[in-house]
Amino acid sequence: EVQLLESGGDLVQPGGSLRLSCAASGFTFTSYAMSWVRQAPGKGLEWVSAISGSGGSTYYADSVKGRFAISRDNSKNMLYLQMKSLRAEDTAVYYCAKDVIVGGGRWFDPWGQGTLVTVSS
Amino acid sequence: DIQMTQSPSSLSASVGDRVTITCRASQSISNYLNWYQQKPGKAPKLLIYTASSLQTGVPSRFSGRGSGTDFTLTISSLQPEDSATYYCQQTYSPQTYSTPPWTFGQGTRVEIK
Numbered sequence: 001e002v003q004l005l006e007s008g009g010d011l012v013q014p015g016g017s018l019r020l021s022c023a024a025s026g027f028t029f030t031s032y033a034m035s036w037v038r039q040a041p042g043k044g045l046e047w048v049s050a051i052s053g054s055g056g057s058t059y060y061a062d063s064v065k066g067r068f069a070i071s072r073d074n075s076k077n078m079l080y081l082q083m084k085s086l087r088a089e090d091t092a093v094y095y096c097a098k099d100v101i102v103g104g105g106r107w108f109d110p111w112g113q114g115t116l117v118t119v120s121s
Numbered sequence: 122d123i124q125m126t127q128s129p130s131s132l133s134a135s136v137g138d139r140v141t142i143t144c145r146a147s148q149s150i151s152n153y154l155n156w157y158q159q160k161p162g163k164a165p166k167l168l169i170y171t172a173s174s175l176q177t178g179v180p181s182r183f184s185g186r187g188s189g190t191d192f193t194l195t196i197s198s199l200q201p202e203d204s205a206t207y208y209c210q211q212t213y214s215p216q217t218y219s220t221p222p223w224t225f226g227q228g229t230r231v232e233i234k
Contacts, residue, residue, distance in 0.1 A: 035223075037165075045157075045165065045208055045225040059221045095164055105171045106212040106223065107155045111164040 002026040002110055004096050009115030016086050016119070022079040022096035022112055029077040030054070033099035035108060036070065036081050038092035038117075046092075049081060050099060064090075086119045093117075123147050123211050127226035135234045140196040142229045144209035149189045155210045156185055156194045158203075159228075165208065169194065199233065206230045 008020040022034070035050040049070040050059045058070050069082040079096050093116050097108035124147040134140050144154065152172040157165040167176045169185035172192060182197040196203055209226040 044228045045159075045210075047221065047223045047225070050221060050223075061222050100170075104151075105153055107167055107170040107210075108157075108165075109167040109170075109176065111166070113164055 002098065004098065004110060004112035006094065006096050006112045006115040009094065009117045011118045011120065012086055013121050014087060014119055017082070017084040018086065018117060020081040020083070020094055020115055020117070024077045024079065024098070027098065030074040033101060034072065034079045035097045035099050037095045037097055037108065037111070039095070039114075040089070040092045048094070051079070083117070088119050091117060091119045122222055123150060123213060123224055125209055125211055125224050125226040127209055127229050129229060130227065131230040131232065133232045133234050134199050136199055136201060138199045140199050140231060142194045142207055144192045144194070144226050146190045146192075146211055150211045150213040152188050153211055153213045154185075154187065154192045155212065157208045157210065158205045159208065160205045199231075201233055204231060204233045
């Protein structure tokens with residue numbers, strides 16, 4: 001069974017930093033791109049970042065570019081999101097998701113249970 | 122960036138009703154459109170990928186249609202467990218591989234009367 005388990009969410013002050021982790025199991029981790037998607041309280045879904053299976057290609061939403069860094073450790077089946085210069089608007093539940101890419105199509109399945117990041121003084 | 126607009130924002134229907142949610146893209150996205158279901162306090166769950174392909178394990182009362190800019194998600198006979206928020210997502214690929222950002226619609230909340 002494919003499982004994704006996020007951790008690292010916390011209360012952090014504006015301007016602070018935080019690293020989220022996502023532990024993957026049940027599939028060949030290195031064969032799949034991975035994404036982070038966030039959801040602010042009571043709001044919709046926002047794609048944040050993605051990384052290729054090898055880790056050689058990374059992608060970011062404009063809202064986090066230059067402040068967040070996605071990475072992965074394929075030897076440990078771990079995905080990370082390093083967040084710095086955090087703002088109140090970064091407050092959200094952060095989900096990791098496995099990217100399924102077939103032909104030109106791409107979808108996210110499954111998703112982890114999410115970890116809450118709160119940016120507040 | 123490609124904008125995704127869902128309608129309605131919310132709806133209330135009775136058990137057994139046929140329910141249709143619409144998703145419109147700001148430009149043509151071929152069939153690179155996915156649908157997710159999210160229940161309160163839970164992670165999103167994939168229902169439909171590439172506009173009309175039903176994810177394994179998803180009940181057949183869910184179906185998707187569309188291409189280009191206009192898409193629909195239909196629940197043929199609404200069940201109590203279908204109470205949730207539904208999101209569309211585009212993963213358009215003008216080249217061989219889809220390029221971000223992969224935007225979501227704002228969501229449609231479905232309630233049971």
